[in-house]
Amino acid sequence: MLIGRDEELAVLATTVAHARAGRSRTTVVAGAPGSGKSALLEASVRSLAPEVTLLRAAGHVAESDLPYAGLHQLLAPFAAELAGHAEPRGRALAGAVAFAPAEPVERLPVASALVWFLSELAAARGPVVVAVDDVQWLDSSTRQALVFAARRLDADPVTFWLGTREPDGLRGVGTTLMLEPLSHQESLAMLRARHAGMSAVVAERIAAETGGLPLALAEVPLDLRPAQRRGREPLPVRLPVGPSLETLYAPRIKALTDAGRFAVLLVALDDLDTAATTRALAAAGLSRDDLDLGERLGLVAVRDERWAPVHPSLGAAVQASATVRELEDAHRILAECFRDDPVRHASHLRHVAHVPDSLVVAALVAAAEQAARQEAPAEAALAWESAAARTPTGPERSQLTARAAQAYMQARAAGPAMRVLSELVDGAPDDPTRARWATLLVMAALWSQEDPPVDLDAYAHLGFTLVRRAPDPGEGTAAAGLDLVMAVVSLAMAWGDVGRARGYADRLRASVTDQRIPTLHRALLDVLDLMTGVEGAGGFLRGEWLETVVADGGSGSDPTLALGFAGLAVSHLGDLDGCVDVARRCEELARVTGGESAARLSSNAITMIVWERRSEWSRAVLELSAAEGAARDHDFTGPYAHILLRHAYLKACQGDRDECLALLARGVEVVERQSPALAHSEACVRGMLLLSTSDFAAAADALDEATALERATGGENLAYVARFPNQFEAYWHCGREDELLPDLAAYEARALRDQHGLSLAWAARCRALLAGPDDVDALFARAVRLHDGATHGFERARTQFCWGLRLRRMRRKADARRHLDAALGEFVRLGADAWTARTRSELAACGARRAPLTDTASPLAELTPREFEVAREVAAGLSNADAAERLVISQRTVEYHLANVFRKLAIRERAALPAFFA
Template sequence: MAALMNRETERESLDRLLDTVRSARSQALIVRGDPGVGKTALLDYLTGRASEFRVLPVSGVQSQMELAYAALHLLVEPILHRLDEMPAPQRTALRTALGLSPGPAPDRFLVGLALLTLLSDAAGDRPLICVVDDEQWLDQASAQALGFVARRLAADPVGLVFGAREPSAHLTGLPVLDLGGLDPSHARELLDANLSGPLDDQVRDRIVTEAQGNPLALLELPRSMTTADFAGGFGLPAVPSISLRLEEGFLRRMEALPAPSRRLLQLAAADPSGDPVLVHRAARRLGIPPQAAMPAAEAHLLEFTERVHFRHPLVRSVAYRSASEPARREMHAALAEVTDPASDPDRRAWHRAQSVSGTDEQVAAELERSAERAQSRGGLAAAAAFREQLVRLTPDPARHAERALAAAGITMASGAFGRALELLDAAAAGPLPPFAAAQADQLRARITFVAGVGEDALAVLIRSAERLTPLDPGLARVSYLEAIRAASFAGRMTGPGSMTEIAYAARALPAPADPGPTDRLLDALATIFIDGPAAAAPALRRVAREFAGSGLTREDGLAFGWLATAVIWDDDAAYEINARQVAASRATGALDQLPLDLVALALSEAWRGDFASAEAHMAETAAICEITGSQMPPSTTAFLAALRGDPVRLAPHVEALHAVAGFGQQSQATYAHWVSAVLASGHGRHADAYAEARLAVDDNHVFVSLWALPQLIEAAVKVGAHDEAARALDQLTATTHDGTDFGRGQEALGRALLAGDFSLYVEAIELFGRAGIRTEQARARLLLGEWLRAEGRLDEARASLREAREMFEDMGMAAYADRARRELMATGERAVRRRKTVAPAALTDRESLIAWLAADGLSNPEIGAQLFLSARTVEWHLGKVFGKLGATSRTELAALLGDQRT
């Protein structure tokens, strides 16, 4: 094969991939190169070498990029009979995404997990290779799902090989095999092998130079040359790129065809389905005879077999662009007429849209239905594309503006923020009624906030609220809530654009006639900054319980509920709100919001000592960010590392938090000081804990500085700074008095430390226990034991310290457990040994997490579903865990881990 000349290294890479998959290990690879360089030929080589494999091929088609999961459907069609063997939630999600069953929009990660399970199960019979050509032209939903799977297959005999000019962002981080041109000697050899007669050396050298080693160019350039070119060597003007040179050559060959053959080429290029029956039916409507296919085949441009096959993707694009606008509209109209409206309504609607030159309300309405179907399948990018087209087709100016606004909203949700802003500009240019105009302003502010949290986003949100005030005070109140949320990230407590300025502006708004939960929340938050936390605490407690206990949805403002809980130590409400937020974000596929929700939920789980769930949610967050390219500060991950007492894991997270703070999120620096204080306290380095906690509290952040007060009180007492501890306690009690068990426990413990009061220590332990905050309950037991030892009450001290040590070891808080062990030894207790646990370096992070989940009783499929891994990959990781720890069963593994939930 011409394109495989001088490709020994590349073929060896593909052979190694096949060997890896044969050995029951997965591998992904991107074959990247310019058009015509030989990517498809190498993929064909791979397929030819995979005779004992099940091969699933698919190619991206540029005109099909708007149809959600179109490529994925073609890829997995041969194994869809295995759907019945999959877990019901995964089966339902995949069937809905592929349009096989009706239902609400599936969670995109559940679709990815379903694809992972389907490929893993199919590979159980024999090794499996997915070959994806022209990946850059896949629809976004399919590309995202395949990128997700490529990163999560490990111990499965599955290979994923992508051919791409420039791979999409969904494949970022996967191994790449770059395909360059042939060296000059092989280029001349290939050129000579495909010439029908002798060629002047000067012309040969010019062709080789022009082709730059591109095999397709070496084959095609001579075909586009005239007799004069061959004779003199002066007919090859320089061109900007090989692609352009190839396109010019293909265009010349098309122009040499009879008119019906050219028309058939253009028609086939307009149809993304590749269905020859469909193309021939449309051709008959256009008066193109069946024999028109023969000249195109003889010119090696187009073949009709079981599928429509172009010589090269460039032929398709050149053919389509060569048609005039009227001709394109006529072709799309014919294709729409022969496309079944029952079985393929969306493709029919798309063809109808391309057939219209001006506006057409009937076609726009059809596109609107297609957009709704695409959105119900989780295809946000497809829904956005349909809505953008229907905006173009809408004749009525008012409806045009209204539809542009709706398109902007769904386009934002799909992640195309720039295009969403353009659609907002189009909406603003139309006759929007006041309420819709207010919505447009608010959406613009939201896009600015989501696109980049910082002072610019905050300023836009404040300006948006000010503009909304005379138009719709209710929407203005929501905008001020969003501004407070943005200010909390920016760490702006005072000055222009600060929480205080926002609070005064919000309080100046007219009182709503029928206030709802978000109205009461805004009023309570404004009170914090105007009248102080103590004045706001009662209202915040009421609204926190309202958010936690009601049936509020995302549309009702559920996402703002955590703002009430963060100040008043109401973790019960925070946990309930965040769990519902996670469920809502998953259900709607809101990938911009889901990482924030998961991080907040994991923070609650960390406080409660449920490190396994917290780490699983952080792993899910990392998976989402890996796929979407989003970036989340490692705040909760840092808190977990601090609670574990692991300085090696914490150090890079603290560095990252300080780096993020330099880009407008000052709150992350406060967070870094707080978690550093937690770490130092666990190791008993009280002076370091005091210094870091003071920095966190002095930052005066409305949330994080409050959370650092317990560390400051403890450390200040330990280093003898009792006045500092008393001031910190006064700050703490402003939000804990008469509050939740969690907050009252913190207050009781602070008073116990300052007063040395046994009953207050006991009260704190009981309150933390009722609140379910195991980390703080164990800390209170430790501090009680330390105080009892100092008082000489050694028997009581031993009892409290033993309980503290057991709790710390159960949760995996190694540094705190060692601190308790040292205190026990100081009481005179002998043989105080560390519980046998896994050394931090013995297992990787993923192995450790899987080990804890397995010890907790989860099955391999359950672990895989939680961590987005195949069950076979979980089994492979567990095999490595068993080997490293010397365990032979899950029961023994649980014993070795000390029945911990880390």
């Protein structure tokens, strides 16, 4: 996937359209080294239709002195044709590129022959694309022949794409398409696409230091260790440049004098205005003249009264070429220049040897406090951690490390946070303090989907010790212990080790009565009861618990996590209104924390389930897209894989194989090791997809995998999906339903015991599939009534489909058509194409004509995910500026998307938007 070049791709595609219409076009694709010219040309070539004839070549520095070397590449596929051509111009062309013996010819006849050949080729075969990369390295003979042809072919179906670093050499030839650097967001998107598990904090730094240069974005991460890319180890002070850019810049850097190299180094180490540059040069005993050579060589330039490397990656190359002594001297000079700027002063002083640690620590603390005031928690955390590293072991060091940990958690930088929190846990002065840091460490592991800490049982033991130490769970020591135990329970639940979570929960309840456990913790325990099939599970969540929740209740655990777990469980219980209330509470927390908290993620995930259950799948997909965006913008990506799998499950229900498998692949990429919970969800998704596409034996095998995982981990309802009814249906199609009769009896008993509407409906459908001729209608009618109460249109339609299928096999075709027609309408509305095809096939077998059906999806389905987010915020009453701040985009972006929203929804004013979100 080529990121950030949609407009450029469209421009090149348009030139091909012109060629089809018999109009020749030339486009010069120009840009700095590493700007992505070759990638753009390659992507455009791949998109060409088979009937387009392609001629390709690329200049090479080693062949720039070989006459017609480039033309030889270009015409190589036609060597035999040209060598035996009867036309003198064909023989002239063949001779020039050594396809056949010939007398030397002048350049003009060769260029003229090229014009003739391209015209003839296009007339015989249709549109022709001539794609030439690195024109700056072509031999002059080829370059002149190409320019000659491009200027003279006007009314022929031929288009030229010429990639070059030096557009001046092609001035006046066609239209120039300049490749600008990628934006910050596009840079992050490219890093995510190439390195799915990369820490968001690491990606931010790479994006900033590579300046949007695609080649640097591609190469810099490759020189980092996997642990560095994931944020578990600190990044080097200077990021690597990458082999291609290092080779590119080396000759120019080598051409500098010693004084010139040091002057360029000063400029490369910081963003200097002209006055600061003058001061820094003077402090080094240099002058403005010492920058002249660097400017002439294209290494540095003045822009907006500021000196800077022509590209950030070049600055990194200059630093990489400097000696240790030169770097230290430059940092010392710049530290003095920026004595009045805490952040910049500290950033340079920390690299200077022989400075007392006390001075460096003071500077770093001032820098951290300044960064914190500017709401830059990642930068503040790095400064505090650096200050702690220079402070002797003791209370002051612990305090600095604690501030670093809290800032890393605020920045949601999982790897650094876990590294610093581990140090705090090991060095804690007492058990309550150790428990508080361990709670944060466990939560960081949970939100980032890291492997559970190896000493999880030790943390649980510490928590229980503190709970027993004080009679009141609300007392400080006991509260710290309780929070730690519940954090451990949450992590085990999220990982899928529900048997382990069950053991911790039972031990806690043996120590403290439920009435003395805070509301959010009780809600989480009830969720665990649901996941493990405990009798009476869900009773607490069906009550008025949400009314008693205090969002900021002083708990060391993250309240948004418990609300997220609870919201999904409430939806599973069928209380969609209660589910909306939980999502609303999460939204309130999101607003309190500036919109960047995990609360928004939990709210998106819960809301998605509501729309899915209400059979508004287009809206559910928009909510999923919003949740995916929120999950991948930081290191707390633990929910990201789960969200992708939920999205994949919807696509599996629709039978969209390609999109479903693509989402499954992305889900695997974003985690280093798949947890049992993720493995279970993936098996359920594959089973649903295979069932939708009528591959029943394979569906049974996939769902057997999910069953085995449930039994191994001690859980039920691990993903709140229809694992058992899907499995039973797959077995029924394979004629193996008798093997699952004991499981069906147990499933029915649990559904009846828990009074879970959807499970009762599923169990009734399974029984109806087994019914004899006399009972089939009554049992299917009962299943449909239960589905009506459980509010799930897709599953109701599946039951009606099964009803029609049974009746058709019983040769009751007229009765079957009535139920199949009802199912068909819902499948079409939901975009469940695979089920639509199966239903139409059954109707055809019943003798029904194929009737056209229209899709009645919500108008919101026409919106892109970003347009949907903007529309939702504006519908909630936010101004454009407030919506931009909340979504972390520009106000102009909001205005642009809002205009598209108005057009797509056929409205003229903001006041009409709330009706779509009511």
